[in-house]
Amino acid sequence: MRGYAVxxxxxxxxxxxxxxLLTFFLSNLTPGDPADSYFSRLNGRSPSTxxxxxxxxxxxLDRPFAARFASFIGDAAQGDLDVxxxxxxxxxxxxxxxxxxxxxxxxxxxxxxxxxxxxxxVLCAVRRNRFTxxxxxxxSLAGASMPSFWLALLLIIVFAVKLHLVPVAGRGGLDxxxxxxxxxxxxxxxxxxxxxxxxxxxxxxxxxxLTARSKGLGELRVVGNHALRNAIIPLxxxxxxxxxxxxxxxxxxxxxxxxxxxxxxxxxxxxxxxYPTIAGSVLYAGITFAVVNLLVDLAYAVLDPRISLxxxxx
Amino acid sequence: xxRSRRLILALVTLLVMAACSSSDDTATGTGASTTAALTDPxxxxxxxxxxxxxxLSGPDTSLAGYPLNTNVYEPLILxxxxxxxxxxxxxxxxxxxxxxxxxxxxxxxKFHDGQPLNAQAVKTxxxxxxxxxxxxxxxxxxxxxxVVVDDLTIDFTPTTxxxxxxxxxxxxxxxxxxxxxxxxxxxxxxGPFTFVEYLPKERIVVQRNEAYWGSKAKLAKITYRFYPDSxxxxxxxxxxxxxxxxxxxxxxxxxxxSRGFNVLASPVGAYTALYANIHGNATHDLLQDVxxxxxxxxxxxxxxxxxxxxxxxxxxxxxxxxxGALGSAASTVKGFTYDPTKxxxxxxKAGWTAGGDGIRExxxxxxxLTLVSGFPSxxxxxxxxxxxxxxxxxxxxxxxxxxRPDSASYQALITSGDGDLYLEQGNQxxxxxxxxxxxxxxxxxxxxxxxxxxxxLFAPGPTFDQLLAPAVTExxxxxxxxxxADAMHEAIDVQAAILPVAGNFRTYGLTKKVQGFTPHxxxxxxxxxxxxxxx
Numbered sequence: 001m002r003g004y005a006v007x008x009x010x011x012x013x014x015x016x017x018x019x020x021l022l023t024f025f026l027s028n029l030t031p032g033d034p035a036d037s038y039f040s041r042l043n044g045r046s047p048s049t050x051x052x053x054x055x056x057x058x059x060x061l062d063r064p065f066a067a068r069f070a071s072f073i074g075d076a077a078q079g080d081l082d083v084x085x086x087x088x089x090x091x092x093x094x095x096x097x098x099x100x101x102x103x104x105x106x107x108x109x110x111x112x113x114x115x116x117x118x119x120x121x122v123l124c125a126v127r128r129n130r131f132t133x134x135x136x137x138x139x140s141l142a143g144a145s146m147p148s149f150w151l152a153l154l155l156i157i158v159f160a161v162k163l164h165l166v167p168v169a170g171r172g173g174l175d176x177x178x179x180x181x182x183x184x185x186x187x188x189x190x191x192x193x194x195x196x197x198x199x200x201x202x203x204x205x206x207x208x209x210l211t212a213r214s215k216g217l218g219e220l221r222v223v224g225n226h227a228l229r230n231a232i233i234p235l236x237x238x239x240x241x242x243x244x245x246x247x248x249x250x251x252x253x254x255x256x257x258x259x260x261x262x263x264x265x266x267x268x269x270x271x272x273x274x275y276p277t278i279a280g281s282v283l284y285a286g287i288t289f290a291v292v293n294l295l296v297d298l299a300y301a302v303l304d305p306r307i308s309l310x311x312x313x314x
Numbered sequence: 315x316x317r318s319r320r321l322i323l324a325l326v327t328l329l330v331m332a333a334c335s336s337s338d339d340t341a342t343g344t345g346a347s348t349t350a351a352l353t354d355p356x357x358x359x360x361x362x363x364x365x366x367x368x369x370l371s372g373p374d375t376s377l378a379g380y381p382l383n384t385n386v387y388e389p390l391i392l393x394x395x396x397x398x399x400x401x402x403x404x405x406x407x408x409x410x411x412x413x414x415x416x417x418x419x420x421x422x423x424k425f426h427d428g429q430p431l432n433a434q435a436v437k438t439x440x441x442x443x444x445x446x447x448x449x450x451x452x453x454x455x456x457x458x459x460x461v462v463v464d465d466l467t468i469d470f471t472p473t474t475x476x477x478x479x480x481x482x483x484x485x486x487x488x489x490x491x492x493x494x495x496x497x498x499x500x501x502x503x504x505g506p507f508t509f510v511e512y513l514p515k516e517r518i519v520v521q522r523n524e525a526y527w528g529s530k531a532k533l534a535k536i537t538y539r540f541y542p543d544s545x546x547x548x549x550x551x552x553x554x555x556x557x558x559x560x561x562x563x564x565x566x567x568x569x570x571x572s573r574g575f576n577v578l579a580s581p582v583g584a585y586t587a588l589y590a591n592i593h594g595n596a597t598h599d600l601l602q603d604v605x606x607x608x609x610x611x612x613x614x615x616x617x618x619x620x621x622x623x624x625x626x627x628x629x630x631x632x633x634x635x636x637x638g639a640l641g642s643a644a645s646t647v648k649g650f651t652y653d654p655t656k657x658x659x660x661x662x663k664a665g666w667t668a669g670g671d672g673i674r675e676x677x678x679x680x681x682x683l684t685l686v687s688g689f690p691s692x693x694x695x696x697x698x699x700x701x702x703x704x705x706x707x708x709x710x711x712x713x714x715x716x717x718r719p720d721s722a723s724y725q726a727l728i729t730s731g732d733g734d735l736y737l738e739q740g741n742q743x744x745x746x747x748x749x750x751x752x753x754x755x756x757x758x759x760x761x762x763x764x765x766x767x768x769x770x771l772f773a774p775g776p777t778f779d780q781l782l783a784p785a786v787t788e789x790x791x792x793x794x795x796x797x798x799a800d801a802m803h804e805a806i807d808v809q810a811a812i813l814p815v816a817g818n819f820r821t822y823g824l825t826k827k828v829q830g831f832t833p834h835x836x837x838x839x840x841x842x843x844x845x846x847x848x849x
Binding site: 032 | 368372555754
C-alpha cells in the first residue's frame, strides 16, 4: 500500500504542473490588463500610459509569459506562491489564513449532508415507491436542482430579515454559521440521498440479502449489516467528490454570506485579475482533490478486504 | 477498534481540529481587550461598506484610509460635501511662485501614538510616502519635493508644474501617516478615531480618539463590515445587523424608505456619460461626423431615463464634472435637450436616410453603432445601455450593446478601438475640476494628459486643449473652474465628443437612530465625528 501511495503522490507532480500551466495560460488570455485593474481599483480612474507602465513593472508583468511561469514554478516548489496583485501580501500566507474559514463551513456541511442523506436514502430504499419514498425523492430533487444563491437568499430573507434569528451575513457568533452551513449542505445532501437510495436498493436485491432474510434476520440487521455496508464503497466515492468540492471552497455561498474563505478568495482574484492568487488557489484545489481521492482509494482497501491496491505477484 | 474505524476517526478528528482552529488571531490591531472595553451599544455604530479593497503592504498601503475612510487619518486640507476646501491639519496655505506650496500646520496636533504633528512628520508621513507611489500620486511628489521650513511650516514643490495641489491633496490617499508606523498592520494617524482591529474581508473596527485635537467624536466605536453584494448590504440593514449602509442602489431606495429607513443622497459626485469615438478606424468611423454625434445626443430623453428608469436616483446634469466642483461656471455647459425631430433632421443632413427596417442607411451602409459599457462595471450601468438602444432606434440608429464585467476588460476595448460609444460612470473624488478632462482627453503639452488610449479615440481637438491648458497653470481656482467649464462646453456642446447622460449622487441608508450624518459627494471623504446614535 505504501508503494501505491508513493506512486500516487509522485503522479501529483506532473498533474499540478499541468494545472499550473493551464491556469497561467488561461489567466493571461482573459481580456483586460491586471495592471489596469490594479491601478483603477486603487485610484478610481484609468491610468495614464506612463502610470500603466510603472504598475506593469511593479507587478512584474513586463516580463515574458514563459519567464513569469518559470519563476512561478520555481518559487512554488519552495512554497512561495508569489505576492497578490490586490493586497501585495504573500499568496501562500493568504491561502493558509483562508483555509480554516473554509473548513469551518465545509466540515459541518459535509457531516450534515451525510447525516441527512444516509438515513433518508436508506428509508427511501426500504419504503420503495411508498409515500415516504416519493416525498423524500421530491425533496431531494428540489434540493439538487435549487441554485445555491437562490436558496441562500431565501434562507436569509426568512430567517434573518423576517424572523431575526440569525445574521444576514458575515462571520460572527455560532448563529452566523447556520445559514451558510445549511446552504452548503443542501446540494450534496440531496444528491447523496438519491445515490444512497439507488445503491441500497441495488444491494437489497442481491442474493446475499435474500439469504440473510431467508435465515430469519430482522429487517434492521439486514439493511444495516448487509445492504448498507455493501453500499458504502460507491457512497464513499460520491461523498468524497462533494467533500473535495467543499474543501476547495464554495465560491457562491462564501460570496453571498461574506465568508472570507477560499471560494471568496478565488472569486475576488478572478475579478481583480490577480494572477498569482488565481494560480495559487487552483493549485491548492488541485492538491485537495488529489489528496481526497488518494485517501478514498486507501480507504477502499481498509473498508473492503476484497480490494487490493498492490498488484498480485506471480 | 477495527482499522477502518480508527482511520475514519483520525480523519474526522483532523478535519474538526483544522476547522476549529480560530483564525481570529490573524487579525491585526490592538485586539480583543480594547474591543471589550467598549460595550455600550448605544455608542457603537455598525456600518456596512462595499468590498474590502485595502492594500496591506508596499507603497500603495491603504489600510483604514482608502477606499473606506475610517477617519483614522486626516489630510492637510479637508474637502467638504460639495467640493469646498476647509483647513484641517494645515491652518492655511499659499502659493510661492512659480510652483511651490507652503503649508502652515496646525499647532498642538498629535498622532495617536503621541508623536507631535510637525513639518518633519508631514514630510515623512505624507510627501515622502506619496513620492514612492505610482507616478507620485495626483500631487506629483518626488524624493526631494518637500522641504521643512520650520517646525510648523513645510514647502512642497511638485515634480511637474501643478497649481492644483490644494484641490488634490484633499484625497484620502494624501493623508498624513505617523512616521515610523506600520501602516499595513496598525495605522496611526491624527484623526478623530483610532484603529482597533482589522480582519481582512470581514471587518475593521475603530474607536474614539480621546486625545483628538478637535471636537471629540460622539460615537465610542465604529465597526465597519464589508458586504460586497449590494443586496446583502441592504438586507443586513433591514435585518438590524447594521445601522448604516453605503451606496444603496437606486431601485432599493423607495423600498427602504417605505420600511422606515432614512435614505440620504449627497450632492452630485459622479457622472454617467457616453464618450464618442471620433477618431475611429474604418469599422468605427461613423461618429467622425459631428451631425451624427449631435443626433445621438439629442435623441436621448434624459428626463425619462432619470425618472422612469433610474427611479429618480440621478439628475439630468450634463456637465460631466459635478456642478459642485465647477461652481458658478457650471452654467457655461448647456448640454442637449431631447428633440427626436431635430435628431432625425441632423441625420438627414448628414446623408442618412431611413431604410425599410427603420434603420438609416447611406451608400448601402447601415447606421449601426457599437455601445461598449463597462466602467466601473456593466452591472452598475444597467439598464442604461438598453434604454439608449431603444431611444436611438426611434431615430433610426441601430445600437449593438457590448457589456464588459469590469474596468480592465472595458479598457481593453478602448485600447483596441472596437466601439463607437463608450459608456462610463466616473467619479470626482477631489476638488480639482480639471482632473478628469485633463487625464482623459487633453493632448496639450502643459503637464496634462496621459491616458493615451482615451486620447486616441476621444480627444475633442486643439480648441479643447487650448481652453483647458491654463487649468494646470492658473493659480486662481475660480478662473480654473471657468477654464474647465469652457473646455467642457467645447467638448460637449460644440464637438459632441462627450455626451453626458446623467449626474449621479451617493446614496446612504441608515436607521432612524443614526443622527448627524452629512452625505458627502465623494464617499471617500465621509466624516464621522458628528454622527451619533439616539437611544
